[in-house]
Amino acid sequence: MAREHPILETHELTIRFGGHVAVDHVSCAFERGTLTAIVGPNGAGKTTYFNLISGQLRASHGKVVLNGEDITRLGVPDRTLKGIGRAFQLTNLFPTLTVRENVRLVAQAKANLGLDLFSMADSHVGLIERAEHVLAEVRLLDKANQTVSALPHGDQRKLEVALLIALGPQVLMFDEPTAGMSVDEVPVILKLIQELKADKDRTILLVEHKMDVIRTLADRIIVLHNGALVADGEPAAVISSAVVQEAYLGKRVTEAAHG
Numbered sequence: 001m002a003r004e005h006p007i008l009e010t011h012e013l014t015i016r017f018g019g020h021v022a023v024d025h026v027s028c029a030f031e032r033g034t035l036t037a038i039v040g041p042n043g044a045g046k047t048t049y050f051n052l053i054s055g056q057l058r059a060s061h062g063k064v065v066l067n068g069e070d071i072t073r074l075g076v077p078d079r080t081l082k083g084i085g086r087a088f089q090l091t092n093l094f095p096t097l098t099v100r101e102n103v104r105l106v107a108q109a110k111a112n113l114g115l116d117l118f119s120m121a122d123s124h125v126g127l128i129e130r131a132e133h134v135l136a137e138v139r140l141l142d143k144a145n146q147t148v149s150a151l152p153h154g155d156q157r158k159l160e161v162a163l164l165i166a167l168g169p170q171v172l173m174f175d176e177p178t179a180g181m182s183v184d185e186v187p188v189i190l191k192l193i194q195e196l197k198a199d200k201d202r203t204i205l206l207v208e209h210k211m212d213v214i215r216t217l218a219d220r221i222i223v224l225h226n227g228a229l230v231a232d233g234e235p236a237a238v239i240s241s242a243v244v245q246e247a248y249l250g251k252r253v254t255e256a257a258h259g
C-alpha cells in the first residue's frame with residue numbers, strides 16, 4: 001500500500017535568540033494517528049519547538065509543513081484554521097457562560113458565522129449538535145448547562161480540550177497537560193488523551209516530563225537536548241538508550257520511571 005506523506009513535518013527547524021540556538025535544525029516527521037512524546041531536560045527547547053510548530057514563534061531557519069503544505073510563514077490563526085490545535089495555551093473559557101455555550105461559540109467561529117452569541121445560533125441546530133457531540137467526547141455532556149466558573153478545575157481542563165476539538169484539528173498539541181493538576185484530575189486527562197488518540201485521524205504531540213505518563217500514552221519518543229534532536233524511536237528503546245540515559249534521564253529520573 002502506498003504510504004501517505006506525514007501529516008506534519010519540520011525541516012531543519014531552527015530559532016536563535018541572540019546568540020543562543022534554542023531549537024537547532026530539528027527535522028522530524030509525524031505520522032497520522034500517532035502520539036509522539038517530546039522529552040528533554042529543562043531548557044532543552046521543547047516548548048520553543050511547540051511554539052515554532054503552532055506559530056507563536058517564527059523560525060530563524062527551516063520549515064514547518066502540514067499535509068504537504070509549507071505553513072512556516074503563517075501566524076497562529078491561520079495554522080489553527082489549517083488544523084493545528086494547541087491545548088492549554090491560553091485560558092480561553094468564557095466563565096459566565098455555560099459549558100455548552102462555550103463549545104457552541106467555538107463551533108460557530110469555526111463555521112465562520114462570527115462570534116455573536118445572540119445571532120442565529122440558538123436556532124442553529126447543527127451547531128448545538130456539534131457542541132453536544134464534542135462534549136460527549138470529553139465526557140462533559142452531563143454538565144452542559146453548568147456555568148463554567150462553577151466547574152471544578154479538572155472539568156475546566158476537559159472543557160479546554162473540548163474547545164480544541166470543536167476546532168476540528170488534525171494535529172493536537174499538549175504541553176504538559178497534567179501540570180498543576182491534582183492527583184484525582186491526572187487520570188481523567190490521561191484517559192481523555194488516550195481516547196482522543198483512538199481516533200486515527202488525529203495526530204498528537206505531547207510535551208511531558210512524567211515518565212509514567214509517557215509510557216502510558218506514547219507510540220514514540222523524541223528527545224531534545226540543547227535544542228537538537230538526539231534520539232527518536234519507540235519508548236522502551238529510547239528510554240533505555242545510552243544517549244538518553246546520559247544526556248537526559250540520569251539515574252534519578254530512571255528510578256522515577258520504574259517507581
Ligand SMILES: Nc1ncnc2c1ncn2[C@@H]1O[C@H](COP(=O)(O)OP(=O)(O)OP(=O)(O)O)[C@@H](O)[C@H]1O
Nearest residue numbers: 017020021022040041042043044045046047048049
Ligand atoms: N523568547 C525567548 N527569548 C530568549 N530565550 C528564550 C526564549 N524562549 C525560550 N528561550 C530559551 O530557549 C531555551 C529553550 O527553552 P524552552 O522553554 O523551549 O525549553 P523547555 O525544553 O520547554 O524547558 P522546560 O522543560 O523547562 O519547559 C532556554 O534556554 C530558554 O531560556
